[in-house]
Amino acid sequence: MIPECKRIRENILKISNKSGHGHIPTCFSVVEVLYALYSIIKCDPKDPLYKNRDIFVLSKGHAALALYCILAQFGYFDIKKVYSLGSFMSDFGCHADRFKVPGIEVSTGSLGHGIGVATGMALALRIQKSQRHVYTLIGDGEANEGAVWEAIMVASDLRLSNLTVIYDNNRSHPRGLQIQKPVEIFKGFGCDVAEVPGHDIAVLQQEFKKRADTVRVVVANSKKGFGCKTFIDNQYEWHRKSPTDNELEILMRELDEKAV
Amino acid sequence: MRKQFKKTVMDLALKNDKIVLIFGDVSVYLFKDFSEKYPDRFYNMGICENTLVSVGAGVSSRGLIPFIHTIAPFITERSFEQIKLDMCYNNFGGNIVSCGASFDYAWDGATHHCYTDLAILRTLPNIEVIQPGSCKELDVLLRSQYDNGKPTYFRLSDHPHNIDMEVEFGKGVVLKDAGADITVVTAGPLLGNVWEACSDLPVNVLYFHTIKPVDKELIQRYKDTKIMVFHDAFGLYEAICELGELSVSRYGIPDEFCSWYGTLAEIREKIGIDVKSIRDVVKRSTKKRS
Known part of the structure; x- marks a missing residue:
């Protein structure tokens, strides 16, 4: 784990401890994916709406806390603001609001919506003959939703080469139904598919830069709770649980150990 | 009224190159002229009403003007959450144009009847809900509201009334x-x-x-x-x-x-x-x- 991603995970833990909110294991599985993405996409943290930016849509809306910590890391806003997570007047909800948080393109939360909106964005950019690229992150649990597959079908039929769908394959199937053989399924829908380790930043960066003549799907094989043994061993318990002060100490120590 | 829909949209498209049609396997033949004239602005996306709405929201987010069109129960009742979140909550405007509402498809039975659309959509913030009764009303209201930046619902009918009157959006x-x-x-x-x-x-x-x-x-x-x-x-x-x-x-x-x-x-x-x-x-x- 690189120091930047360790710091992001520390922030996730500390903010969850202080606020009592956040889906930590879900957030931990996508830290490297989001870090790799923001390190290569065209964006300007000082001017979040700059007109030639690439677009990222967090379809897997429960990972909002991870995205906030990434955006803070890249300079969109001060991480201190995120400590108000989920409180009444906070700009930082447990699901992100595009009118409140710089860098958020679509307000998401209910699963299976962001990927369809991202598909429409990519279509519009193609009509406008724009070179901008659209990325969206979906989860394997989210892929239980039928709307995900409608969107994949449409994106593939339209051959949207300016759309990359990142599939966080963190095996959250104990909570939902398991999607068997996602690589083969996406291929079956006509997508250009790559399968990569979900916590290898160099490989992820390389994959996110690649283009095809149709929609690309990057299946990122990640671990739910990656970085802390406690989460890996107790996925059910920690799905939506915030650490106490004592638990925080233990989890921070686990982060210092070699990543599990 | 569908013919009037096409006539008005053809006319609007002459002056506005932001119009994009997203159809759910209806009126495709009727809009043949449009699809031939503007092939990059006409999409028949098949039978997936949830995604029609989400895609329309995404198209709108980039400054284009979507017309999302298919059969009333499927685009409103089935896709209510997409209209609520992707269009209204995100305030990505655009036009949802339904056909076959109430009992226009009487012979198809209860699965194709649709009489809750106006009631459920009007509960959503940011939306406008319009039920034109005649072709003239559709023409006037479509022209005045299609590019207002808001989610707007137009309910077409196969059985318009024939009473002529002046109409203005929002006025009884x-x-x-x-x-x-x-x-x-x-x-x-x-x-x-x-x-x-x-x-x-x-x-x-x-x-x-x-x-x-x-x-x-x-x-x-x-x-x-x-x-x-x-x-x-x-x-x-x-x-x-x-x-x-x-x-x-x-x-x-x-x-x-x-x-x-x-x-x-x-x-x-x-x-x-x-x-x-x-x-x-x-x-x-x-x-x-x-």
Whole structure:
């Protein structure tokens, strides 16, 4: 784990401890994916709406806390603001609001919506003959939703080469139904598919830069709770649980150990 | 009315290159001219109504103007959450244009009937809900509202009324002010039946093509009369009742599935909104009051 991603995970833990909110294991599985993405996409943290930016849509809306910590890391806003997570007047909800948080393109939360909106964005950019690229992150649990597959079908039929769908394959199937053989399924829908380790930043960066003549799907094989043994061993318990002060100490120590 | 939809959109597209049509496997042949003239702005996306709406929201987010068009129950009831979140909550504007609402597909049965669309959509913040009753109304309202940056619902009908009047978005129409203490109210194509049933009776007649925002000022003017709402859908009655302290009664959709087939006229007769039934009910009320 690189120091930047360790710091992001520390922030996730500390903010969850202080606020009592956040889906930590879900957030931990996508830290490297989001870090790799923001390190290569065209964006300007000082001017979040700059007109030639690439677009990222967090379809897997429960990972909002991870995205906030990434955006803070890249300079969109001060991480201190995120400590108000989920409180009444906070700009930082447990699901992100595009009118409140710089860098958020679509307000998401209910699963299976962001990927369809991202598909429409990519279509519009193609009509406008724009070179901008659209990325969206979906989860394997989210892929239980039928709307995900409608969107994949449409994106593939339209051959949207300016759309990359990142599939966080963190095996959250104990909570939902398991999607068997996602690589083969996406291929079956006509997508250009790559399968990569979900916590290898160099490989992820390389994959996110690649283009095809149709929609690309990057299946990122990640671990739910990656970085802390406690989460890996107790996925059910920690799905939506915030650490106490004592638990925080233990989890921070686990982060210092070699990543599990 | 679908032909008018095409005619108006063809005309608008001449001046506005931001228009993008997203269709769910209906009216595709009808819009052949459009798809040939503007191939990069016409998409038949097949049978996936949830995604039609999400894609429309995404298209809108980049500054284009989507027209999302398919059959009423599927685009409104099935895709309610996509309209609520992707369009209204995100405030990505655009036009949802349905066909086949109420009992336009009478013969297809209850799976294809749709009379809750106006009522459920009007509960959503940021949206406008329009039920044009004639081709002229559709043309006027489409031109005035299609590019307003808001989610806007247009409900087309295969059975428009033939009463000519001037219309303006958000404004109800007084078709008859008899100074009566009974006011008959309706919306959309059903006006044809209502007018035939009531035009010579001693009642006031009000007509609405805009369900949201409903013309509250007009309703207020008749607040001291007995208001009788005849409608082949939910939505108008509820909008009127929200004004409070009114005497309002509703005639139309029963609390049971309309599990008959046949024609629109037959179903209207069965649920009591054919000309004769409307006339009988209104006449009885006028007698009671006198």
